[in-house]
């Protein structure tokens with residue numbers, strides 16, 4: 187492990203505004219390049235800014251430094267990546283959501299969310315989750331090249347709404363659609379997505395408030411929103427609806443947007459590794475013998491476990507995390523002024539060769555001998571802000587994967603070129619064209635092409 191006190195850093199200069207725009211336009215490509223040129227700790231300097239704000243933008247791709255940051259909440263506070271909007275507007279209240287909570291207020295609301303998604307609570311949801319996944323997947327079109335992303339998204343939203351948010355689809359689905367505008371605007375160059383989000387935010391806030399009204403008065407401990415609305419705040423007062431709105435916006439979006447991307451990238455990886463996909467299908471079919479993919483059947487399948495962990499290692503649904511220093515501090519030997527925003531790359535930490543041999547390759551078997559600490563595998567974050575939804579996210583991804591592979595063989599559609607988009611989450615873009623075949627159908631193989639081809643090392647030539 188790195189000795190944090192002596193870790194070297196390089197000053198990298200964002201030589202021009204266009205280099206800075208490169209980070210905004212494609213943070214993944216830009217941070218990979220900076221890491222390749224400078225190593226795992228780069229302190230970028232903004233070009234010629236006259237603002238009074240600190241002029242540094244450190245990029246952290248080192249697990250030791252990430253541990254230091256994640257375990258010092260009094261020095262490093264979470265920040266929201268959305269573009270700034272005017273204070274006291276719906277857009278600013280909703281976009282800062284969970285992130286703006288600190289101290290006892292953060293601990294209080296975190297505890298309320300965590301109660302509903304505790305490991306035992308999530309295990310008890312498994313039969314319902316498995317039944318829902320199987321019935322949804324059964325209706326997906328066979329033998330046609332379709333963009334699977336909307337179907338995956340609908341499946342994960344259904345799971346989150348049905349199992350964590352009271353099953354109220356009529357109110358929840360329009361809210362989910364509007365949250366999509368918030369996510370799309372989270373890492374923009376100023377543009378259409380941002381303008382759209384500014385228009386959507388007041389409507390979203392109204393819809394959330396009406397939904398909250400509907401939940402008020404009857405506590406359902408299995409519904410996160412009901413728990414938030416019907417408990418007092420950290421001081422024993424009725425909760426502030428603006429705070430509840432921000433928490434709901436963040437937590438509801440977090441509950442499906444992350445897992446839908448985990449599933450999408452993992453399926454894409456499996457299309458490129460048909461031999462692993464075949465062995466995984468055999469493992470799942472053997473365990474299920476025609477029954478539903480409940481957790482008691484699939485939780486201890488080694489290849490399924492390895493595939494899900496490896497998929498999220500190579501394509502972490504939240505590829506970057508951000509923190510801001512509250513005070514002047516030292517990080518890895520560099521002096522960091524108060525107010526400095528730091529980018530932590532889960533994407534790059536997950537490719538540390540000392541932690542993961544042949545880090546660019548998809549090797550699910552590696553997980554039989556690996557048990558990294560959260561800061562060495564930051565897929566779910568680490569420290570006081572580590573994701574409370576780990577058990578639900580993992581279970582939802584495993585069950586969906588088992589439901590799909592027990593029903594179909596998956597292939598990438600012919601001539602499909604896959605790109606990617608980075609906002610808060612990393613998404614295949616503009617589409618994920620997949621063909622779902624009968625399991626007995628003759629095999630065919632389409633090699634991955636498009637920008638996503640360069641995100642992973644495959645056996646087939648690029």
Ligand code: HEM
Pocket residue numbers: 264284285296299303436437440441442444445448503504507508564565566567568570571572573574575576578579580583
């Ligand atoms: C595959 C699924 C998931 C992944 C990869 C994921 C990833 C993450 C990551 C990386 C963070 C930390 C962000 C940071 O520190 O800046 C986080 C925080 C959070 N996640 Fe998840 N998440 C997943 C599922 C869920 C689910 C199902 C829920 C539903 C309850 C959820 C709720 C939250 C909340 C409330 C936080 C904020 C925690 C805090 O600030 O204290 N997540 N998640």
